[in-house]
Amino acid sequence: MIAESGHYALVLALALALIQSIVPLIGARLNDAALMNVARSTALAQLLFVGASFIALVTLHVASDFSVANVYENSHSMKPLIYKITGVWGNHEGSMLLWVSILALFGGLVALFGNNLPLSLRAHVLSVQAWVASAFYLFILMTSNPFLRIANPPIEGRDLNPVLQDIGLAVHPPMLYLGYVGFSISFSFAIAALMEGRIDAAWARWVRPWTLMAWIFLTLGIAMGSYWAYYELGWGGWWFWDPVENASLMPWLAGTALLHSALVMEKRNALKVWTILLSILTFSLSLLGTFLVRSGVLTSVHAFASDPTRGVFILLILCVFIGGSLSLYAARASSLKQGGLFAPISREGALVLNNLFLTTACATVLVGTLYPLGLEVLTHEKISVGAPFFNLTFGPLFVPLLIAVPFGPMLAWKRGDLLGAAQRLMAAGIGALLVLALVWAWARGGSALAAPAIALAVFVILGSLTDLVERAGLFRVPFATALSRARGLPRSVWGTAFAHAGLGVALIGIVCETTWNSEYIGTMKPEDVAKVAGYELKLDGLLQRQGPNFREMIAQFEVFSDGDKVSVMAPSKRSFSTRGSSTTEAALLTRGASQLYVSLGDVTSEGAIAVRIYHKPLVLLIWWGPVLMAFGGMLSLSDRRLRVGAPKPARAQQRLQPAE
Amino acid sequence: MTPWFVFALMTVAAIFAVLWPLGRGNRDASQDLEGQGSETAVYKDQLAEIERDLAAGLIAAPEAEAARVEIGRRLLAAASSEQASAGQSHVNWRRAAAVLALIGVPLVAIGVYAPLGSPQLKDFPLAERSRAPNMAQSLENLVTQVEQHLEKNPTDGRGWNVLAPVLERLGRYDDAVRAYRNVLTYSGENAERHSDLGEALSAAAGGVVTAEAKSEFERALALNAEEPKANYFLGLAAEQDGRKDDAAKIWRGLLAKAPADAPWRPLVASSLVRVGGSAAPALSDETLAAAKDLSEGDRGAMVRGMVERLATRLKQNGDDVDGWLRLVRAYLVMGERDKAKAALSDARQAIANDADRLRQLNEGLKNLGLDG
Known part of the structure; x- marks a missing residue:
C-alpha cells in the first residue's frame, strides 16, 4: 500500500503541475485573482504529494521492501539504517525523485512567502516552475520510475554501490540539488519577467536572496563532493576536471556571476537584462549538469545511471527549456526597460568585470567539457581534455579576477575612485609582497608560480580584511569606537569579506597541496617503516574484521614524528560480498591544516601490501575556503535589510568612508 | 482499506x-x-x-x-x-x-x-516476510538466510558445515571453499573436512586437482591414511600429472580395502579402467559428460569433429600408437569399417620401422576384435 500510494501521489503531483502550468497564466491574462491564486494552492498541494511520495520511498527503503524494484536493486537488509536512507538518493530513480521534491519545495516556498509579490508575477513564476516540474515528473514516471514492483520479490537486495555507502554521499547530492534546483527560482522569475514584458522592482528584491541561497548550497555541495572523492576514492586527488565535476562547477561560476549582478540589480536597478540572461544561463547549466550526469553520456564514478532512452528524454527537456527560454529572451529582451546608469569605474563596473571573467571562465569549462563529447560524436575519436587544458585557460582567467576582487568593495556606487581604492589597498599589497619574498626564501622545489600564487591569495585575504578595517575606521578612531562600529556594520558587509577571504584561503590550500605534496608508494611488510615528509610510519600488522555488510582488512600503522609516537592510523579495504566489489577506506591524520593520507592497495603473494602514503600540506584549506564562502553567504542572507546602494553624489568632496 | x-x-x-x-x-x-x-x-x-x-x-x-x-x-x-x-x-x-x-x-x-502501477500487490517489508516463512521458499532463499545468519555469527562452525555442501551443489565453488575453510577454523580439523575442502578447491578449478587442493588431501591422509575421498583425488591428481601407473596403484589399493557396499566403488573402478585397463582410453569423462547434454545431432557432430582432429594430428605425427588405436576404435564405433581399415593401414605404414610399437599395435587390435 505504501509503495502504490507513493506512486499514485507522484502521478497526482503531475496532474496538479499540469493544471498549475496553464490556469494561472490564463488568470494573469484576464487579471482574475481567483484564477491566479490557483497557482498558490496547487503549488502547496504539489509539495504535499511529492513530499508524501518521497517519504514513501524512504519508508520502503528502510523497511527493505524488495517487492519494489528500486529497493531490490539498491538496498540490502543488512545495510546500516543511515545508508538505507541515503541509498534512496544514491541511485538514479531516487535521486530524480529528490530533485523534483526539492523543486516542489521551492515552489511551495514561493507560494507561501510570496505575498509581497505582485499577484500576476507570482502566478507567472509558479506557472514556469510547474512547466519544469511537469517535464521532470513525466521523465520520472516514463523512464525512471522508482515505484515499479516485482511480483515475486526476492528475499535479499543487491546492495548499494559500496563507494556510495558513505556519509559524504548522505550530504553531497541533497546539497548539490538544493543548489541546482534553487537556481530554478531565478529562472522562473526571469521567464516570468520576459512573459510579462516588464521587470518589477519587487522582482529584483526577490531574486538575490534566492540566488544566494542556491549558491550557498551549491558551494557546500561541490566542496563536499570534492572532499568525498578525496577520501573515498583512495587516490588522494580532490579535483579531476572530470566532466561530472565540471557539470557542477559551471552552474557555480554562472551562479556566482548571477549573484553579483543580482546585487547590482537590487541595489541600483541596473544590469536588469543581463541578470535575466544570467538567470536563464545558470539554470540551463544546472539542467545540463543533470543531463550530463543522468544520461550516461559520461562514464565516471557517477555513471550509476546510464540508459540511452533517458538520455534522449533529458536531451528533449534540455532543448525545450534552454532553446525556448533563450528564444523568448531574444524576442523580448529589447522591449525591457533599461535600468540605471553608471561610470565604468564604479562598484557596478567592478561587478560587470567580475561577471565578464566568471562567464568567460564558465565558457572555457563548457568548451573543455563538451568538445571531447562533440568530437567523439562526429569523428569517433576519443580525446580527453584534462587538467593541462583547464590549468592553461582557467588559471589565467582567475588571476586578474582575483587581483580585482579586493578592489570591488572599495569602490563607490555609480562613480568610483580607483586611485583611492588602490591607496587603501596599499597595506594588503605590501603584505602580499612580503609573503612572496618569504615563500621564495623558504620554499624548496616546486613550481616557480607557487610563490606568486600564494602572494595573490594573501592579497585577496588581506584586501577583504582591509575593507572591514576601513569601514570600522580601525587605526583612525579610538579602538573602542572602531569595535562598536565594526559590530554595527551590516552583516552583508561581513558576509562579503568572509566570502572573498574564503577564495584566498582555498587558493592557498590548492597551491600548497599541488606544489609541496610528497608521497611514498610501495609495498610494505609488517614491521616495515616508510618515511614521508618527516613522518615515519611503521606497519604493525594486518587484521581482518567483519562489518555489517562487508568484510574488511585493516592495516595498522604507527606514526612517528622525530621519534615520538604521534598517532595510529588504520586504513582498510572493505569487500562487499553482495556486489562482489571493494572500497578503500583511506586513513587521514590531520595535523593543523595538513593531512597525512594512507590508502591500501592489493596484498601480494608474499604477504606484503601495496601502500600509498601522501603528506598533503595545508590541504584542508581547500575545503575551509568554500565553507568560509558559504558562511559569508549565510551572513549576508541573514541580513534582512533591503539592499539600497546609495550612489556617490556627482560633485561631492572625496571622502574616505566608502558608500554603503 | x-x-x-x-x-x-x-x-x-x-x-x-x-x-x-x-x-x-x-x-x-x-x-x-x-x-x-x-x-x-x-x-x-x-x-x-x-x-x-x-x-x-x-x-x-x-x-x-x-x-x-x-x-x-x-x-x-x-x-x-x-x-x-x-x-x-x-x-x-x-x-x-x-x-x-x-x-x-x-x-x-x-x-x-x-x-x-500494480495496485493488486501488497507491501512486502522484509520483517514481516521472515516471520511467516513460506513453505515454497526456494533453496536460494534458504541459503541466503543461512548466509545472513553466518554474517552475524561468523564463528558458527556447524552453520558453515551445513552451508558448505549446499553451496557446492549450487555451483558456488568459491563460496564453498570459503565455507569449508571456516568449518576447519571454527570446528577443528579432521581428515574428512580437509578432503571436502580439497574437493571444493578442485571443483573451483574446473576439476583440476591443484597444488593447493593436493596439499589438503595430503593433510587429510596424514590425519587418516584410510580416508577414501583423499585417496581417490590423489589418484586423480596422479592421473592428471600423467603418472597413470601411480594413479592405478592408489585406486587399486583403495578398492582392495574398500567395503563391498561402498557407494563410491563404481566410480573408482571406472577410473581404474580408464588409466590401467587395457582398453584404449576413449573420450575423457568430462567430454562425455558434456556430450550427454547435447542433442543427438550435436553429439554426432562433436564426436566427428574430435575424430577428424585426431586423424589430422596422426597424419602429421604417426608415432602415437594409442592415438591410432583410438582412431580405429572411433571409426568402428561410428560404424565406418572402411575408414577404420584405411586408418589401420596408415598406422602400419607410419610405424613400420619400429618393431616395439608394431607389436603394441597388434595387441591393441586384438582387443578391439579387429584382426590385422
Missing part, C-alpha cells in the same frame, strides 16, 4: 486544492489584488531603509540625499504607470478551470497510473 479507497481520497484532496481558490468569494479575491506587492511599495520600503541607514550612520548625508532623489524619481515613474487595476472576475473561465480540475485530475491520474 483498499488501495483504491486511498487513491480516491488523495484525488479528492488534489481536486480540492484547485477548487478552493476558485470558490472563494469575489471580495476575498479583490482583497488579494489590493494587498499584493507592487513596485511603489518596494520603493517606499527602500526610502524607509535609507532613513534607517542614515540614522545608524551607515551612509553619509549627501549620499543618502542622492539615493533619495534617485528612488523618488523611480517611485514617481512607477506610480504613474501603475493603473488602478480593479480585479475582474470571469465566472465562465473559473467554471472552466473547475471542470478541468474535476475531470482532468482523475483522468490524468488514472491514465498515467493504470499502465504503470
Whole structure:
C-alpha cells in the first residue's frame, strides 16, 4: 500500500503541475485573482504529494521492501539504517525523485512567502516552475520510475554501490540539488519577467536572496563532493576536471556571476537584462549538469545511471527549456526597460568585470567539457581534455579576477575612485609582497608560480580584511569606537569579506597541496617503516574484521614524528560480498591544516601490501575556503535589510568612508 | 482499506486544492489584488531603509540625499504607470478551470497510473516476510538466510558445515571453499573436512586437482591414511600429472580395502579402467559428460569433429600408437569399417620401422576384435 500510494501521489503531483502550468497564466491574462491564486494552492498541494511520495520511498527503503524494484536493486537488509536512507538518493530513480521534491519545495516556498509579490508575477513564476516540474515528473514516471514492483520479490537486495555507502554521499547530492534546483527560482522569475514584458522592482528584491541561497548550497555541495572523492576514492586527488565535476562547477561560476549582478540589480536597478540572461544561463547549466550526469553520456564514478532512452528524454527537456527560454529572451529582451546608469569605474563596473571573467571562465569549462563529447560524436575519436587544458585557460582567467576582487568593495556606487581604492589597498599589497619574498626564501622545489600564487591569495585575504578595517575606521578612531562600529556594520558587509577571504584561503590550500605534496608508494611488510615528509610510519600488522555488510582488512600503522609516537592510523579495504566489489577506506591524520593520507592497495603473494602514503600540506584549506564562502553567504542572507546602494553624489568632496 | 479507497481520497484532496481558490468569494479575491506587492511599495520600503541607514550612520548625508532623489524619481515613474487595476472576475473561465480540475485530475491520474502501477500487490517489508516463512521458499532463499545468519555469527562452525555442501551443489565453488575453510577454523580439523575442502578447491578449478587442493588431501591422509575421498583425488591428481601407473596403484589399493557396499566403488573402478585397463582410453569423462547434454545431432557432430582432429594430428605425427588405436576404435564405433581399415593401414605404414610399437599395435587390435 505504501509503495502504490507513493506512486499514485507522484502521478497526482503531475496532474496538479499540469493544471498549475496553464490556469494561472490564463488568470494573469484576464487579471482574475481567483484564477491566479490557483497557482498558490496547487503549488502547496504539489509539495504535499511529492513530499508524501518521497517519504514513501524512504519508508520502503528502510523497511527493505524488495517487492519494489528500486529497493531490490539498491538496498540490502543488512545495510546500516543511515545508508538505507541515503541509498534512496544514491541511485538514479531516487535521486530524480529528490530533485523534483526539492523543486516542489521551492515552489511551495514561493507560494507561501510570496505575498509581497505582485499577484500576476507570482502566478507567472509558479506557472514556469510547474512547466519544469511537469517535464521532470513525466521523465520520472516514463523512464525512471522508482515505484515499479516485482511480483515475486526476492528475499535479499543487491546492495548499494559500496563507494556510495558513505556519509559524504548522505550530504553531497541533497546539497548539490538544493543548489541546482534553487537556481530554478531565478529562472522562473526571469521567464516570468520576459512573459510579462516588464521587470518589477519587487522582482529584483526577490531574486538575490534566492540566488544566494542556491549558491550557498551549491558551494557546500561541490566542496563536499570534492572532499568525498578525496577520501573515498583512495587516490588522494580532490579535483579531476572530470566532466561530472565540471557539470557542477559551471552552474557555480554562472551562479556566482548571477549573484553579483543580482546585487547590482537590487541595489541600483541596473544590469536588469543581463541578470535575466544570467538567470536563464545558470539554470540551463544546472539542467545540463543533470543531463550530463543522468544520461550516461559520461562514464565516471557517477555513471550509476546510464540508459540511452533517458538520455534522449533529458536531451528533449534540455532543448525545450534552454532553446525556448533563450528564444523568448531574444524576442523580448529589447522591449525591457533599461535600468540605471553608471561610470565604468564604479562598484557596478567592478561587478560587470567580475561577471565578464566568471562567464568567460564558465565558457572555457563548457568548451573543455563538451568538445571531447562533440568530437567523439562526429569523428569517433576519443580525446580527453584534462587538467593541462583547464590549468592553461582557467588559471589565467582567475588571476586578474582575483587581483580585482579586493578592489570591488572599495569602490563607490555609480562613480568610483580607483586611485583611492588602490591607496587603501596599499597595506594588503605590501603584505602580499612580503609573503612572496618569504615563500621564495623558504620554499624548496616546486613550481616557480607557487610563490606568486600564494602572494595573490594573501592579497585577496588581506584586501577583504582591509575593507572591514576601513569601514570600522580601525587605526583612525579610538579602538573602542572602531569595535562598536565594526559590530554595527551590516552583516552583508561581513558576509562579503568572509566570502572573498574564503577564495584566498582555498587558493592557498590548492597551491600548497599541488606544489609541496610528497608521497611514498610501495609495498610494505609488517614491521616495515616508510618515511614521508618527516613522518615515519611503521606497519604493525594486518587484521581482518567483519562489518555489517562487508568484510574488511585493516592495516595498522604507527606514526612517528622525530621519534615520538604521534598517532595510529588504520586504513582498510572493505569487500562487499553482495556486489562482489571493494572500497578503500583511506586513513587521514590531520595535523593543523595538513593531512597525512594512507590508502591500501592489493596484498601480494608474499604477504606484503601495496601502500600509498601522501603528506598533503595545508590541504584542508581547500575545503575551509568554500565553507568560509558559504558562511559569508549565510551572513549576508541573514541580513534582512533591503539592499539600497546609495550612489556617490556627482560633485561631492572625496571622502574616505566608502558608500554603503 | 483498499488501495483504491486511498487513491480516491488523495484525488479528492488534489481536486480540492484547485477548487478552493476558485470558490472563494469575489471580495476575498479583490482583497488579494489590493494587498499584493507592487513596485511603489518596494520603493517606499527602500526610502524607509535609507532613513534607517542614515540614522545608524551607515551612509553619509549627501549620499543618502542622492539615493533619495534617485528612488523618488523611480517611485514617481512607477506610480504613474501603475493603473488602478480593479480585479475582474470571469465566472465562465473559473467554471472552466473547475471542470478541468474535476475531470482532468482523475483522468490524468488514472491514465498515467493504470499502465504503470500494480495496485493488486501488497507491501512486502522484509520483517514481516521472515516471520511467516513460506513453505515454497526456494533453496536460494534458504541459503541466503543461512548466509545472513553466518554474517552475524561468523564463528558458527556447524552453520558453515551445513552451508558448505549446499553451496557446492549450487555451483558456488568459491563460496564453498570459503565455507569449508571456516568449518576447519571454527570446528577443528579432521581428515574428512580437509578432503571436502580439497574437493571444493578442485571443483573451483574446473576439476583440476591443484597444488593447493593436493596439499589438503595430503593433510587429510596424514590425519587418516584410510580416508577414501583423499585417496581417490590423489589418484586423480596422479592421473592428471600423467603418472597413470601411480594413479592405478592408489585406486587399486583403495578398492582392495574398500567395503563391498561402498557407494563410491563404481566410480573408482571406472577410473581404474580408464588409466590401467587395457582398453584404449576413449573420450575423457568430462567430454562425455558434456556430450550427454547435447542433442543427438550435436553429439554426432562433436564426436566427428574430435575424430577428424585426431586423424589430422596422426597424419602429421604417426608415432602415437594409442592415438591410432583410438582412431580405429572411433571409426568402428561410428560404424565406418572402411575408414577404420584405411586408418589401420596408415598406422602400419607410419610405424613400420619400429618393431616395439608394431607389436603394441597388434595387441591393441586384438582387443578391439579387429584382426590385422
